[in-house]
Amino acid sequence: MSLNEKVAIVTGGSRGLRATIARELASRGANVLITYNSAKGEADKVAQDIVRKGREALMVQCRGDDRAAPVQVVSAAVTKWGRIDIIINNAAFGDDMALTEITHDLWDKTFDTNIRMPAFLIKEAMPHFGSAPRIVNISSTAARAAALEGLTRVLARELGQGYNLTINCVNPGPIATDMWFKHTEPEISEAAEAVKKGTPAAPRIAETDDIAQICTGSVVNANGGLVFV
Numbered sequence: 610m611s612l613n614e615k616v617a618i619v620t621g622g623s624r625g626l627r628a629t630i631a632r633e634l635a636s637r638g639a640n641v642l643i644t645y646n647s648a649k650g651e652a653d654k655v656a657q658d659i660v661r662k663g664r665e666a667l668m669v670q671c672r673g674d675d676r677a678a679p680v681q682v683v684s685a686a687v688t689k690w691g692r693i694d695i696i697i698n699n700a701a702f703g704d705d706m707a708l709t710e711i712t713h714d715l716w717d718k719t720f721d722t723n724i725r726m727p728a729f730l731i732k733e734a735m736p737h738f739g740s741a742p743r744i745v746n747i748s749s750t751a752a753r754a755a756a757l758e759g760l761t762r763v764l765a766r767e768l769g770q771g772y773n774l775t776i777n778c779v780n781p782g783p784i785a786t787d788m789w790f791k792h793t794e795p796e797i798s799e800a801a802e803a804v805k806k807g808t809p810a811a812p813r814i815a816e817t818d819d820i821a822q823i824c825t826g827s828v829v830n831a832n833g834g835l836v837f838v
Contacts, residue, residue, distance in 0.1 A: 747781065
């Protein structure tokens with residue numbers, strides 16, 4: 610599918626699956642804004658790849674838990690390109706903790722990054738949407754994921770007809786990127802082996818270009834958002 614001259618925002622687009630998404634959007638013709646927190650070197654490489662594909666790239670440094678970030682990101686995109694057609698909400702923060710271990714600060718940072726940032730980024734982008742905007746929220750696990758998936762359903766109902774918009778949520782599971790393999794601790798290696806053995810589709814960790822090959826046991830609603838399951 611051609612995305613020629615579309616304008617895309619990919620949050621956290623400097624590394625991992627997020628960088629792959631940014632490159633793929635550029636390959637299909639989109640100009641891409643990527644956000645990054647501290648990984649400027651990696652963001653530079655992604656931006657250079659986008660330019661090599663003949664598209665325009667823009668980098669915005671921000672933190673997902675910074676409440677000024679949505680305005681900053683949208684303003685940068687609109688100043689350069691005049692509109693926004695695609696948003697990939699993929700910046701994330703989280704830590705595996707039991708309820709007895711969690712703190713107020715960690716809770717706030719997790720939900721500011723994973724829920725508040727996507728919601729307010731969409732809100733700020735609304736006046737600048739193109740003719741048929743597309744939004745994808747990248748989910749994960751635990752309470753923050755349930756909140757993001759719920760937000761996706763609510764916004765699909767609220768914004769769909771008014772903006773000729775679709776918004777969906779994807780839970781990709783473990784993906785073989787630098788974000789997964791940068792860890793060398795034995796427990797991470799053990800976890801990787803457990804994932805391989807426990808994946809019904811294939812005894813491996815998914816690659817970034819897997820689509821149909823790694824989808825199994827999923828239920829996809831194709832009813833225009835009339836019914837959410």
